[in-house]
Amino acid sequence: MVQVFGGRGKATELEPLGVIDIGSNSVRLVVYEGAVRSALPIFNEKVLCGLGKSIATTGKLGVESVERALEALRRFNAIARILKVKNLRVLATAAVREAEDGQSFIQMAEKAAGVRVEVLSGEKEAQFAAYGIRMGFLAADGLAGDLGGGSLEVIDIYKDRLNDAVTLPLGGLRLIDQTGNKIDRALPLVDEALAQVKWLTHGRGRPFYAVGGTWRALAKLHMEQTNYPLRVMHGYAIPTREAIEFCQFVRRTKKVSALPGMDDVARARRDVVPYGALVLERLLEALAPSEVVFSVFGIREGLLFSLMTPHEQAKDPLLCYCEDYARLRSRSLEHARELCTWTDTLFEGDGPKETEDDRRLRHAACLLSDIGWRAHPDHRGEQSLDVVAHAGFAGIDHPGRIFLALAVYYRHVGTDDGKRSDDLAARLRLVVSKRAQKRARIIGAAVRAAHMLSIGMPGVIDETKLFYEGPKLVLTIPRTYAALDGERLRRRFGLLAELLAREAEIRVAN
Structure with a gap:
């Protein structure tokens, strides 16, 4: 029987899947229709908690940040129940992984979320970021970088093969903490960390896929500056030299909050943007890629991709x-x-x-x-x-x-x-x-x-x-x-x- 005059409220009888990402800057819940190639988010909410903002100097998660994160997790737990999410995964990244009080936070977080918290190693975080790129791009071939508040993960992707990967202590919140919010002091820290990774030259002439909220904020600012007709982040591309010059412009701007388009960036992220620009600038200088391509797909989508069958992964x-x-x-x-x-x-x-x-x-x-x-x-x-x-x-x-x-x-x-x-x-x-x-x-x-x-x-x-x-x-x-x-x-x-x-x-x- 041919179905005409469609109009189903949902695309499937799929079982919804939820992912909570406890990052160094934000805590986010995304609920997807299911583990399929074109899964759509049916719910998406984030809270900027800043868990990693004092890790570098104190070694601990901030008390206020922890309370905000736990409050968000309790709310997300309730939302997951309302949406009948039976499969809820909770991932924690650099801040929780490195904090002295990370273990005690995990215990409280598991009680608030109602499920086990999986603390990702740097290697696993890079792998999920790469899977996210594979989820969002067809036959991806290049280096991907996922910039969070606490760390930067870089991984070499060639179609369905994942090659070299590294985690670097270059997250925006960490750099602010380390330098006392003096961006000039961050420059040698970034260059020193990147100089240790010899295989970055493998990115020469290939695309660089930029993942993370801070880099997406940069893309927004670039769109505003160039009067670009769309405001879609995923797949937005900038030639390398133009991207480097724009990053230099942003990090050298005395009053970043006055930049056109900054009003659309969350207040809690604005201070991090110049540091994200600095890291991207120096990384592009080291990689010499063909272009920068921004991705809205990251570790959450990477987890989703990892749960699919090879047949489903191979679909267009x-x-x-x-x-x-x-x-x-x-x-x-x-x-x-x-x-x-x-x-x-x-x-x-x-x-x-x-x-x-x-x-x-x-x-x-x-x-x-x-x-x-x-x-x-x-x-x-x-x-x-x-x-x-x-x-x-x-x-x-x-x-x-x-x-x-x-x-x-x-x-x-x-x-x-x-x-x-x-x-x-x-x-x-x-x-x-x-x-x-x-x-x-x-x-x-x-x-x-x-x-x-x-x-x-x-x-x-x-x-x-x-x-x-x-x-x-x-x-x-x-x-x-x-x-x-x-x-x-x-x-x-x-x-x-x-x-x-x-x-x-x-x-x-x-």
């Missing part, structure tokens, strides 16, 4: 997400899949050439092409554009994300470039290539033409034949559906053919 995170979203929001997932196959023909033989990544992005666009069908027709384009541009995708970079948003936008508005120069579509077009814009228009036009036949329902377009014949783009319709031929179909199919530099011809099969 982008296409998994798009299928789940289409199942929830489009009229028919089966029809969305048919669009993937139907548009394949346009890029075969004499059609435009596409790479394997182009193909997966096209399929993703087809899967998402009908998610805005419930909106008012006058607003489907802009609403779909905004939803897709800011969706919680993994396995995609920002140019790919913008391409998807534009393709779904054109599916609703045609080839219209927008009437206002300041709308989101116009701003997005400024940051992607002309080639990507042309492909987005072609795919949008193809889906618009297909819907004139299928009316969004499965079992129609898969009976048609689409092919190139010399200078023509030909669509053959079975006689069963001959009555669907008409002015609107011919107009939309004509626009598609025009974008492909072909003449349109529609035939009714005998």
